Amino acid sequence: MATYKCKDCSHEIISIYRPAECDICGGNNLITLGTKLAINKGEYTMAINKDIFSSNRFRSTIQGYCREIGWNILDINDNKAVLVFQMSSGNSQTLYIIRYENTLEFSCPSGVKFDDIDDIPHQLSTWLLIKNSKFKIGFWCIEEIGGRQVFSIMHNAEMSLIDVNYFNKVVLKLINDCDEFEEAIESALH
Incomplete structure (x- = not known):
């Protein structure tokens, strides 16, 4: 894995292969900054020692990743991004990415909401806790959004590990x- 810097716009790209062009400006004047080792965590290879989500680069990194994957961004600033996906079920899912000091929080709130914590069926919470024990990515939680208790699935990851x-x-x-x-x-329900 190596880091390349575009001489035209100063954007840095981390890639296994030398990119043909900068994914931000399209320029092909790239220099190699250095190589980084990767950690192999089973199915995932992650970059290490690279803060590509620093406050001044969060926006460009998220935009670059989404452009590479082919996703649209609904809203973005230096600390938060919002993506909306149209699912094959006909539903839409909204995903929030929030930047903290060293961590990115990915959060997808469900449409399952309760006015009060005492209204939440305990069987539902137990079922989701059992599901959590089987996950390597993500966990179910209850978060307060707009004064209501909402089941959300979240994932927190160290910024330097996210390629x-x-x-x-x-x-x-x-x-x-x-x-x-x-x-x-x-x-x-039906």
Whole structure:
């Protein structure tokens, strides 16, 4: 894995292969900054010692990853990005990416909401906790959004470990699991 810098716009690209052009400006005047070792964590290879999500690079990194994967961004600033996906079920899933000091939080709130914590069926919480024990990516939680208790699936990751492949896997896992959860609840209610 190596880091390349575009001489035209100063964007840095981390890639296994030398890119033909900069994914930001399209320039082909790239220099090699150095190589980085990778950690092999089973299915995922992650970059190390690289803060490509620093406050001044969060936006460009998310935009570059989404452009490479083919996703559109609904809203983005230096600390938060919002992506919306149209699912094959007909539902749409909204995914939030929030930048903290050293961590990115990926969050996909479901449409399953309760006015009060005491209204949440304990069987549902237990079922989701059991599912959590089987996940390597993501976990179910209850978060307060707009004064209501919302089941959300989240994933927190050290910024320096997130390359485009890991980013893709995390986002797809969260939106697909959230959609399956909503479909299961819908089916149980009818």
